Amino acid sequence: xxxxxxxxxxxHWMAVSDTAGDLSGTDxxxxxxxxxxxxxxxxxxxxxxxxxxxxPQEQFDELKRNAESxxxxxxxxxxxxxxxVKEGDRMYPVEDEEELMSNLDEMDWESFLxxxxxxxEWD
Numbered sequence: 001x002x003x004x005x006x007x008x009x010x011x012h013w014m015a016v017s018d019t020a021g022d023l024s025g026t027d028x029x030x031x032x033x034x035x036x037x038x039x040x041x042x043x044x045x046x047x048x049x050x051x052x053x054x055x056p057q058e059q060f061d062e063l064k065r066n067a068e069s070x071x072x073x074x075x076x077x078x079x080x081x082x083x084x085v086k087e088g089d090r091m092y093p094v095e096d097e098e099e100l101m102s103n104l105d106e107m108d109w110e111s112f113l114x115x116x117x118x119x120x121e122w123d
Contacts, residue, residue: 005100006091013107015085016100023089025071028080032067038108045104079117 008015008023013035017027030052037048052060070076080086094100107115 003097005094005097007094007100008085008089009092011103012083012085013104013112014080015089015091016094016104017091020093021091023085023087023091025087027091028085028087029064029067029071032070032109033063034104035107035109035112036063036067038105039110045101075117075119 003018004020006017006020014028014031015023016031017023019027033052034045034048037043037051038045041048041051043051055063
């Protein structure tokens with residue numbers, strides 16, 4: 001069975017999930033991690049999902065800690081509020097997975113920081 005995705009309306013790179021229901025903090029965190037992998041490994045979104053699924057636990061935990069520090073940063077929280085993306089938002093089934101992946105491919109972590117959070121510093 002093909003992977004099913006759910007997304008925020010309007011679409012936002014940090015609000016995509018493979019679980020039906022409402023947007024969760026885990027979804028937001030997972031999307032930050034995906035974008036970070038895209039930048040670090042120079043891969044597309046589909047490849048980033050695969051890398052995350054196969055990543056050794058220690059490396060995954062380190063990436064998760066880094067992503068959590070960004071997610072709970074006041075600048076990120078203010079950004080999400082401005083974009084009206086918040087935990088508990090309803091997620092909708094994605095009809096066209098290829099279009100979704102194409103949209104996700106447009107925003108890796110470096111692009112996100114420079115385009116959406118230009119004052120942030122990325123190491």
